[in-house]
């Protein structure tokens with residue numbers, strides 16, 4: 001499978017609107033990997049995780065085809081992960097979506113409520129050719145036609161909703177997508193004991209700043225890798241990738257790379273691609 005990190009920022013993006021902090025000023029000057037859109041992921045052509053306000057920009061930048069997307073999982077409803085208005089463009093008169101083109105959207109009850117309530121859908125998801133599937137913690141979802149199974153696990157992020165991270169088995173390979181994870185609860189580590197991840201994408205909102213509450217960063221991101229490794233959840237060649245960076249972490253791309261490289265952790269950027 002091919003994984004594309006379409007966006008690598010936390011909610012405000014980098015450079016953030018209205019902001020003239022050191023990190024945002026540096027990003028405006030240097031461009032390239034310092035410019036970050038909000039986090040979301042595409043796995044092959046048909047499978048995605050999160051779709052936010054940067055979805056349109058990312059689609060065109062990476063020549064993605066959202067008309068070919070069939071399964072879209074949402075981690076939670078925060079605006080940097082879900083733009084419910086996006087789906088209104090699937091309605092007749094806005095886009096040509098053939099009747100057989102069904103997009104299955106998977107999320108917690110809050111995510112699905114946002115999608116159902118958005119302007120134009122008004123509860124009628126058939127009109128948008130969307131099929132909603134509600135996710136539960138620890139209840140795996142099998143998608144046989146994609147040779148994929150997804151296990152939703154609780155994030156330690158927003159108690160107001162069931163924020164999730166996803167353990168994914170696809171075509172014989174294993175991937176953990178864990179942005180906005182916070183430091184996971186023990187029950188999450190227990191659920192991951194029988195997994196052997198070929199790659200992990202971990203939260204690093206705080207950059208090099210050590211933090212494990214609601215988000216992660218610095219040595220907490222390193223500790224997550226070490227804990228998963230210790231309990232045997234990482235394959236020997238596992239790629240461990242930090243993602244979801246905030247300018248409030250006060251780190252440039254280069255500074256984050258310098259911090260994590262000695263720990264064997266890769267630093268994501270917009271357009272980071274890898275194959276498992």
Ligand SMILES: [Zn+2]
Pocket residue numbers: 010011078080081180244
């Ligand atoms: Zn986020």
Ligand SMILES: [Zn+2]
Pocket residue numbers: 015016019020021022023024025247248
């Ligand atoms: Zn800033």
Ligand SMILES: [Zn+2]
Pocket residue numbers: 076078157180
């Ligand atoms: Zn969030």
